[in-house]
Amino acid sequence: MSIPVAFEIAKQKPPNIERATRLRCRADCGHLRGKGAQWRGELPTRETLLPHKSTPCLLSLSGTPIPPMVVLILEKVPATLRGELSRWMIEPRTGVFVGQISAMVRDRLWELAVKGAKGGGITLLWSSPTEQGFQWRTFGDSKRLLIDFEGLTLVHIAQGPAEKRSQGAEAKQRQEQEALEAGD
Template sequence: MANMTIIATTAIPGHLRGALTRWMTEPMPGLYVGTLSARVRTELWSAVAATINDGAALLLHPDDNEQGFTLHTAGQRRRTPIDLDGLTLIALNPSEPEPAADHPRGDPPA
């Protein structure tokens, strides 16, 4: 049975955008929405993960679990999904080191 599938991308190659728009609608740049079978979803995600290069992508689709969905990620990203007792949570991985403790907001010293 086909289910609603969402793929969100940043900085992906043009040929990958073309492949995604053959099967899905792009309502805003980098966001693809469609009703796909599990087989098509798997094949598209394999293509995304294999050609992501320096970009990033997230796949979200319905699943039979507590949250009602599953998500997958590929490429370089700041947010990493982690499993906590069967629930998927998002851990932030800052791209820059934390500011010094005496400057909590990263403000320059006076």
């Protein structure tokens, strides 16, 4: 939100651009003050936060890049791997890690997770200026598969054992019925 505002304010050439931008952002979005404060005005939209598709990441008010949000989901992996990842990211739920880390750190943590997975499944998602706002990678065995369908990410849930058993029972009943009909 602050980038487009900063450009608008820069055209006006105020004596202190940073202060003018900060005040304008507070006026447009509201500013949180203390516990229980609420936003005033409209929340920023994705279009105002990422004005150009080529923007690799957001910039702070000082112009430094803000790393993208990263989510790493682990299934059936050793506890030692989870402990190693907890040094870099928070684990709000078992096997789900969240953080804001650079692309280099993200890639190195991915390599670490792949080496330590030992038959488990790994899904990595990170914010990116794409149509859906994120990109992803998967490794190993997982119940949920991410599938790219013409640029749109879809989730396919693999059949569980109970579903396979019920389908097997239905197939067996069909075979028995066909055998009875063939015998008549």
